[in-house]
Amino acid sequence: MTGKFYATHAALIGIILAISGFITWSAVDARASLDNLVVVAPVAGVIALLAVILVAVTLLKPAPAPAEGEAGEAPSKDPGIWGDMLLLAGFGVFCYALTKVGFDLATFLFVWAGVVMSGGKGWWQPPLYAALFTAALVYGFGSLFPYPMLTLVL
Amino acid sequence: MIDQFALSQALDLLFSSFTPWLWVIPGLLIGLVFGSIPGLQISMAMAVFLPVTFSMDFLQAMLFLTSIFTGGAYGGGVTAILMNIPGSSSSIATAFDGYPMARQGKHNEALGLGLAASVVGAFVGYILLMLMIQPLAAFVLKIGPLEMVVVVLWGLTLIATLNDSSMAKGLLAGFFGLMLSQIGMSTTGVMRTSVGMPYLIDGLPVVPAMIGIFAASELLRLRGETYLVQNEAQRDISFGRILKGAGETFKYPGVLIRGSLLGAVIGAIPGVGSSVANLVSYGEAKRTSKTPERFGKGASEGVVAAESANSSSEGGSMTALLALGIPGGAATAVLLAAFSFHNIIGGPSFIRNQTDVVYSIILGNLGQVLLLAVLGLLSLRLLGLVVRVPLSYLVPSVLAMCAWGGYGITGTIAGPLTVAGFAALGWLMRRNNYPVAATVIGLLLGRMMEGELVRTMQISGGNPLRYMLERPIALVLFIIMLLVLVGAPALKALRRRRQARTEV
Structure with a gap:
C-alpha cells in the first residue's frame, strides 16, 4: 500500500507551485534579462524539482501503520482542523475589518469571539475582558503608532 | 590601539557628573517595551523620542538613543522566547530554541540564557569597537557587493539545516521564501508581481510576514490547550532559575565567544548587520555542536548563539556610523539624525578630532550593558507572567496584537492582511512539518541577495568568478x-x- 497525500499537504504544495509559477511568469513577462531573473529562474527550477520529489516520495512511501499515524501523520483527519480554520478565517476577517469598521470594534468582537472559540468559560467574562483589552490596546499600543488609527467608539 | 589621553578625557566626561547617565535607564525601559511588543520597532522608538534629545547635550543624547537600541535588542528576544514572536529580524534565531524551551517549562532558564548572552555579546561588541574602530572602518570600506553576496549566502545556508522532518521540505520552504522575496520592484527597477496593488511595489512587508508565519500560525496551533506551559508546577517565575539560566550561558564559552565575534564583524557590514548575524551564528553553533539534533527542540546553545550575535552586532553597526558616518540600518540612521541635530558629522575627522567623545559613547554603552543586566533581571519577572495567562485568553489577544503590529509597521491595511496571509501559510506548513523559519530566512535575505548579485554582475562585467580573484x-x-x-x-x-x- 502506498502513502496517502493528505489534503492540507496537497493544498500547501499547490499554493507554493501556483504562487511560484505566477511570480516566475510575471518576472519573465516584465523583462526576460539576466539581471531580472538572476534569482527567480534558478529558484523556480529548484522549487519545481523539490515539489516533484516530495509528491513522489509521499506517494511511493509505504502507508504508516494506524498506531504510528496518530501523531501528526494524518493532519487532515485531526478533528481540531475545523476549529483552527474557523479561527483563521475569523482572523482574516478581523484583519480586513480593522480599517473598515474601526480598530476598536473589530478588536472587541474578534477577542470576544476568539476567547469563546478557544474555550473561555462564562457569559460575562469574555466580553468584559475583550472590552478592557480593546481599551488598553487603543490607549496604550495605539498611542505609540506614528499613523492615524480609525476607531468607531473609543 | 587606544589613545590613552582621549580615554582619560572620556572617563572624565562620563563620570565627572551624573548628567550623561540621567536618561539611560528610561532609554533602556523604552527599548525593552518597544522591543517586546510585536509591531513596535526599535528604530520607531528612537525616531519617536528623537525630538526629546533637542534639549540634551550630544553625549547625553547619544547615550539615551543607544540605550533604547540596547534595551530594544533584548526586548525582541524576550517575546521570541515566550511567545515565538521575534520582535525584529535580529531575533529570529532566538525563537528557534528559546520558544521550545519555554514550552517545556524552561522559560526562566531561557530568559536567563538570553539575558546573559545578550550582555556578554553587547560587551564584546563594544570592546571590539573600542579596540578596533579604525581597522574595522577600513574593513567596512573594502566591503563591496561581492563580499555581501558571500555573507548573505552564508546566512542562506542555514535553510538547509532547518528541516523538521525531511531535507526536501526544509529546502522547499526556504526556496519558497526566496521566491516570495522577488515580489515587487526589482533592484533594476523592473516591476514584478505587483498585481496592480501599490502596497506590493516595495515587495512583501517582511516583519508582518514574520509575525504572521511565526506567531499567528503557532497561536492557532495552541488553541485548545490550557496554558503555554502545561505543567502547573513549572509555571512560576523564579529569580533563582533565571540566574541559573544566566549561569548556564558560561557553560558554552565557545558558542558565546564565536557568536559575539561573528555578530560584531557581520554587524559592521552596512545593510546586512544583525539580521544575518544571528542566523549565521545559530547555523555555526548547530554545525559545530556534538548534538545538532537537539537544535530546534530547546537547545540552550541555540539561544546563546543567537542572542550573543544579535547583541554584539549592535557594537558592529556603530562602526560604520562613528568611523565613516554611514548608517548601517534604520536605528543607526536615527542616530545619524541626532548627530546632525548637534552639528556633528560622523566619519574619519570625527574619530580623529573628537576621540574622547567617541570613547565616551563606547564606554557609556558598556555601562548601559551592565544596567541592562540589572533592569532585564527585574523586568523578566513581569514579562514572564505571560506563561500564567490561560491560552483561551492569550491566543485571541496576541493574535489581535499581531494584526495591530502589522498595521504599526506599514501604516496601511497591507500590514494586517500580510499577517493574516502568512498566518494561514504558516498554519499549513506547521501541520505538514515544514520549517516556517526557512521561509522567513529566504524572504528576508532574498531581496538583499538579488541586489548584491546584480551589482556584482554589473561591476564584474558578467564574470563574477574572475572578479572574485581580485x-x-x-x-x-x-x-x-x-x-x-x-x-x-x-x-x-x-x-x-x-x-x-x-x-x-
Whole structure:
C-alpha cells in the first residue's frame, strides 16, 4: 500500500507551485534579462524539482501503520482542523475589518469571539475582558503608532 | 590601539557628573517595551523620542538613543522566547530554541540564557569597537557587493539545516521564501508581481510576514490547550532559575565567544548587520555542536548563539556610523539624525578630532550593558507572567496584537492582511512539518541577495568568478564558508568512520 497525500499537504504544495509559477511568469513577462531573473529562474527550477520529489516520495512511501499515524501523520483527519480554520478565517476577517469598521470594534468582537472559540468559560467574562483589552490596546499600543488609527467608539 | 589621553578625557566626561547617565535607564525601559511588543520597532522608538534629545547635550543624547537600541535588542528576544514572536529580524534565531524551551517549562532558564548572552555579546561588541574602530572602518570600506553576496549566502545556508522532518521540505520552504522575496520592484527597477496593488511595489512587508508565519500560525496551533506551559508546577517565575539560566550561558564559552565575534564583524557590514548575524551564528553553533539534533527542540546553545550575535552586532553597526558616518540600518540612521541635530558629522575627522567623545559613547554603552543586566533581571519577572495567562485568553489577544503590529509597521491595511496571509501559510506548513523559519530566512535575505548579485554582475562585467580573484576579502570569506560548510562536516564524517573502523 502506498502513502496517502493528505489534503492540507496537497493544498500547501499547490499554493507554493501556483504562487511560484505566477511570480516566475510575471518576472519573465516584465523583462526576460539576466539581471531580472538572476534569482527567480534558478529558484523556480529548484522549487519545481523539490515539489516533484516530495509528491513522489509521499506517494511511493509505504502507508504508516494506524498506531504510528496518530501523531501528526494524518493532519487532515485531526478533528481540531475545523476549529483552527474557523479561527483563521475569523482572523482574516478581523484583519480586513480593522480599517473598515474601526480598530476598536473589530478588536472587541474578534477577542470576544476568539476567547469563546478557544474555550473561555462564562457569559460575562469574555466580553468584559475583550472590552478592557480593546481599551488598553487603543490607549496604550495605539498611542505609540506614528499613523492615524480609525476607531468607531473609543 | 587606544589613545590613552582621549580615554582619560572620556572617563572624565562620563563620570565627572551624573548628567550623561540621567536618561539611560528610561532609554533602556523604552527599548525593552518597544522591543517586546510585536509591531513596535526599535528604530520607531528612537525616531519617536528623537525630538526629546533637542534639549540634551550630544553625549547625553547619544547615550539615551543607544540605550533604547540596547534595551530594544533584548526586548525582541524576550517575546521570541515566550511567545515565538521575534520582535525584529535580529531575533529570529532566538525563537528557534528559546520558544521550545519555554514550552517545556524552561522559560526562566531561557530568559536567563538570553539575558546573559545578550550582555556578554553587547560587551564584546563594544570592546571590539573600542579596540578596533579604525581597522574595522577600513574593513567596512573594502566591503563591496561581492563580499555581501558571500555573507548573505552564508546566512542562506542555514535553510538547509532547518528541516523538521525531511531535507526536501526544509529546502522547499526556504526556496519558497526566496521566491516570495522577488515580489515587487526589482533592484533594476523592473516591476514584478505587483498585481496592480501599490502596497506590493516595495515587495512583501517582511516583519508582518514574520509575525504572521511565526506567531499567528503557532497561536492557532495552541488553541485548545490550557496554558503555554502545561505543567502547573513549572509555571512560576523564579529569580533563582533565571540566574541559573544566566549561569548556564558560561557553560558554552565557545558558542558565546564565536557568536559575539561573528555578530560584531557581520554587524559592521552596512545593510546586512544583525539580521544575518544571528542566523549565521545559530547555523555555526548547530554545525559545530556534538548534538545538532537537539537544535530546534530547546537547545540552550541555540539561544546563546543567537542572542550573543544579535547583541554584539549592535557594537558592529556603530562602526560604520562613528568611523565613516554611514548608517548601517534604520536605528543607526536615527542616530545619524541626532548627530546632525548637534552639528556633528560622523566619519574619519570625527574619530580623529573628537576621540574622547567617541570613547565616551563606547564606554557609556558598556555601562548601559551592565544596567541592562540589572533592569532585564527585574523586568523578566513581569514579562514572564505571560506563561500564567490561560491560552483561551492569550491566543485571541496576541493574535489581535499581531494584526495591530502589522498595521504599526506599514501604516496601511497591507500590514494586517500580510499577517493574516502568512498566518494561514504558516498554519499549513506547521501541520505538514515544514520549517516556517526557512521561509522567513529566504524572504528576508532574498531581496538583499538579488541586489548584491546584480551589482556584482554589473561591476564584474558578467564574470563574477574572475572578479572574485581580485577581491581578497570575498575570496577569504568564500574559502572560510566552504571550509565550514563542506570541510568541517567531511572531517567529522571521516573521523567517525575511522572511529567505527577501530571499534570493529
